[in-house]
Amino acid sequence: MKKQALISVSDKTGIADFAKGLAEQGYDIISTGGTLRTIQEAGIEAAAVEDITGFPEMLEGRVKTLHPVIHAGLLAKRDNDTHKQQLEEKNINPIDIVVVNLYPFKQTLDQPNVREEEIIENIDIGGPTMLRAAAKSFRDVTPVVDPDDYDDILQAIQNDELDVTFRKKLAAKVFRHTAQYDALIAGHFTEETFPENYTITYEKVQTLRYGENPHQEAAFYKTPIESPMSLVSAKQRHGKELSYNNIQDANAALSIIAEYDRPTAVAVKHMNPCGIGMAEDLKTAFSRAYDADPVSIFGGIVACNRTIEADTAEQLSGIFLEIIIAPAFTDEAFTILTKKKNIRLLELKMDVAKENSHKLMGVNGGVLIQDNDNKETSRSDLSYPTERKPTERELDDLLFAWKAVRHVKSNAIVLANDMQTLGVGAGQMNRVGAAGIALEQAGDKANGAALASDAFFPMPDTVEIAAKAGVKAIIQPGGSKRDQDSIDMCNQYGVAMVYTGTRHFKH
Numbered sequence: 001m002k003k004q005a006l007i008s009v010s011d012k013t014g015i016a017d018f019a020k021g022l023a024e025q026g027y028d029i030i031s032t033g034g035t036l037r038t039i040q041e042a043g044i045e046a047a048a049v050e051d052i053t054g055f056p057e058m059l060e061g062r063v064k065t066l067h068p069v070i071h072a073g074l075l076a077k078r079d080n081d082t083h084k085q086q087l088e089e090k091n092i093n094p095i096d097i098v099v100v101n102l103y104p105f106k107q108t109l110d111q112p113n114v115r116e117e118e119i120i121e122n123i124d125i126g127g128p129t130m131l132r133a134a135a136k137s138f139r140d141v142t143p144v145v146d147p148d149d150y151d152d153i154l155q156a157i158q159n160d161e162l163d164v165t166f167r168k169k170l171a172a173k174v175f176r177h178t179a180q181y182d183a184l185i186a187g188h189f190t191e192e193t194f195p196e197n198y199t200i201t202y203e204k205v206q207t208l209r210y211g212e213n214p215h216q217e218a219a220f221y222k223t224p225i226e227s228p229m230s231l232v233s234a235k236q237r238h239g240k241e242l243s244y245n246n247i248q249d250a251n252a253a254l255s256i257i258a259e260y261d262r263p264t265a266v267a268v269k270h271m272n273p274c275g276i277g278m279a280e281d282l283k284t285a286f287s288r289a290y291d292a293d294p295v296s297i298f299g300g301i302v303a304c305n306r307t308i309e310a311d312t313a314e315q316l317s318g319i320f321l322e323i324i325i326a327p328a329f330t331d332e333a334f335t336i337l338t339k340k341k342n343i344r345l346l347e348l349k350m351d352v353a354k355e356n357s358h359k360l361m362g363v364n365g366g367v368l369i370q371d372n373d374n375k376e377t378s379r380s381d382l383s384y385p386t387e388r389k390p391t392e393r394e395l396d397d398l399l400f401a402w403k404a405v406r407h408v409k410s411n412a413i414v415l416a417n418d419m420q421t422l423g424v425g426a427g428q429m430n431r432v433g434a435a436g437i438a439l440e441q442a443g444d445k446a447n448g449a450a451l452a453s454d455a456f457f458p459m460p461d462t463v464e465i466a467a468k469a470g471v472k473a474i475i476q477p478g479g480s481k482r483d484q485d486s487i488d489m490c491n492q493y494g495v496a497m498v499y500t501g502t503r504h505f506k507h
């Protein structure tokens with residue numbers, strides 16, 4: 001009996017050549033409407049599925065291949081005598097290879113102003129059913145879902161290498177594919193924020209050389225639905241491939257830069273900002289970010305929200321940096337920066353849109369899921385508990401530091417003055433310790449500075465050391481049982497304190 005191939009594809013790329021190859025290898029081809037036309041137009045002999053089933057396509061294509069003749073042909077076990085006999089009784093021929101790709105559900109979803117009806121019609125039912133049946137029957141049937149596999153499969157048939165190991169790999173690919181397809185559909189239908197099953201799905205961008213450390217294996221995956229300010233959409237114009245740590249740090253830099261709309265430069269080390277500068281022009285902004293901490297920036301990542309021109313490029317080229325991210329580089333700037341072979345230059349459209357998707361954090365045996373911390377603070381959210389109220393300029397610096405502190409690992413303290421961070425205390429186990437680090441880094445510049453704290457002060461000690469160092473204004477959520485002690489301390493030193501009412505822990 002001749003071998004049979006069933007071909008039904010939405011994306012017709014390469015299908016005529018593949019069908020030709022199969023026909024040359026002695027396969028009889030059966031196919032559905034549009035696919036059949038493509039194959040026949042290429043001069044390849046093929047039969048319509050409805051001629052095999054004796055049942056016409058109906059319901060505008062909702063039912064084409066959903067027929068026992070097809071599914072018995074796919075699901076019969078070739079080494080089972082009862083199955084064999086049942087096929088013979090019904091005159092059903094086994095199907096040996098199934099080539100299917102599905103209705104473009106995601107592409108339909110991505111279209112602007114698409115009607116719900118059209119989305120629903122792009123949920124493929126017959127395709128996944130055939131693929132899953134073929135994949136379940138991988139011992140006898142070859143399931144093909146990816147046009148990129150056509151050549152390898154033809155080659156394997158020619159070399160008599162289309163064995164069960166190969167077919168099982170293809171079957172696993174099918175189940176991953178249909179699982180992702182269903183996850184996207186489920187995502188579209190689901191209204192609950194945290195449903196009983198959280199069906200997320202990611203697509204591989206690249207295998208990474210290693211993970212956080214050289215002995216860890218790692219890969220980078222993206223969500224099928226695009227998100228704003230994602231490194232996935234960045235264009236790498238120069239330098240080595242990004243590493244795992246590069247991606248984490250660059251991602252942190254993007255989240256921070258999205259806070260600021262005026263010309264801003266952010267330097268990041270180990271996912272914390274070590275310097276942020278904002279100004280009327282990028283060159284000054286970068287000088288401020290650099291001067292904030294000329295030591296830590298070494299080997300860091302810099303993100304800028306304006307085109308990098310020659311003057312800023314000259315400054316940047318004097319420092320050892322892993323990555324520079326900007327919306328664009330002028331030709332001159334590009335020439336200056338690419339004198340260094342290894343520096344990675346990434347171009348990415350910068351907008352201030354915040355990531356709306358959930359944040360996932362792996363824990364042993366599970367994952368914690370929460371909203372992204374996108375809550376904005378505006379002047380109308382602020383309250384003023386101290387005798388002295390901040391001046392306009394102090395308020396600007398407080399809000400500048402407040403935007404930064406939410407991106408610093410808790411316990412976090414940021415000191416700033418004149419749109420420049422001066423000291424960053426990150427990831428300490430007590431708040432006064434974080435303040436101590438930030439103050440020490442700022443040194444004399446702490447005098448007159450503004451201080452932001454990501455969470456309230458459980459004791460007045462942070463206020464005390466800050467005030468003694470000359471800090472003039474403080475921004476913090478408020479809400480401690482002992483707020484009054486901090487207020488008293490501020491009043492004693494003439495410090496203006498502002499409450500935001502919002503905490504920004506980042507663990």
Ligand SMILES: NC(=O)c1ncn([C@@H]2O[C@H](COP(=O)(O)O)[C@@H](O)[C@H]2O)c1NC=O
Pocket residue numbers: 008009010011031032033034035036061062063064065066100101102103123124125126127128
């Ligand atoms: N309903 C069915 O029985 C059915 N059988 C195959 N399909 C899909 O129809 C598409 C191919 O259709 P055509 O060959 O007419 O262009 C493929 O994406 C295939 O997955 C079906 N369509 C959707 O469910």
